[in-house]
């Protein structure tokens with residue numbers, strides 16, 4: 001989407017996801033005032049148009065992109081001098097830069113998985129007490145948003161604005177519809193052993209080549225995001241590093257890291273897709289913030305036996321933490337013990353029978 005004057009002079013470039021709040025737009029406008037032309041050159045008619053670019057298909061996935069006029073601003077009356085602020089108001093105390101934290105400074109980690117069937121973390125919304133994660137107050141959170149589906153979804157987190165840290169290479173599950181079932185595959189077309197709660201794992205589905213190749217084109221968001229400045233087209237919906245938002249477009253087959261601090265509010269926090277049709281069909285879940293020092297146990301993090309983001313039962317959750325009985329090192333040790341025990345048993349059996 002581009003800002004254009006009536007005579008189609010391109011004066012600035014903003015990328016809007018479908019549900020970015022006006023506050024974010026205003027913030028961008030203030031920070032970009034140096035790019036606007038002097039007042040004397042401004043037209044009395046301003047038109048805001050949505051300009052579609054085929055390059056944006058990668059970040060938007062199957063989402064429809066409107067092309068045409070969004071609004072017209074007509075300026076009337078006599079000209080007065082207007083002072084446009086050149087700087088933003090001072091940040092609130094809890095809004096600090098979280099981009100260069102150490103591991104120890106992050107106290108809570110969680111994964112929001114956008115599914116191929118209007119689900120979040122592999123379930124539709126169940127109730128306002130079905131907490132999928134519990135965080136302490138005044139704790140720095142590092143969350144990962146992944147999209148296993150070929151559509152982009154604007155995900156909105158209530159209460160605390162979050163800082164965009166990075167777009168990362170996508171290594172997670174590929175969610176596809178096969179024979180009417182939603183099935184997760186890994187990056188090598190193998191069916192994941194972590195599926196939907198009620199998915200019959202015995203049913204081996206195949207991911208057709210054409211479908212797999214179709215999904216592959218959506219990967220590479222990390223590089224496209226890094227190249228945003230130098231490539232003005234084809235980056236619709238990406239958010240620059242470091243800005244604070246409460247909604248972020250999660251592109252198809254993408255992996256985004258965000259951080260924020262839980263501030264003042266204790267209670268239920270809603271997370272949902274901001275496409276109302278999706279939200280109304282269950283693409284919503286709740287988390288909870290409890291006082292500092294209170295227990296954060298009891299959350300319903302898993303769906304069935306799977307953590308969000310998992311393909312193999314040995315995949316870590318979140319991405320940099322190992323949980324459950326299937327940690328990589330313990331698994332390897334277990335396998336080595338089995339192997340050594342087997343060799344010894346065979347050797348003893350051989351001695352005895354001799």
Ligand SMILES: [Cu+2]
Nearest residue numbers: 153273275278
């Ligand atoms: Cu959605």
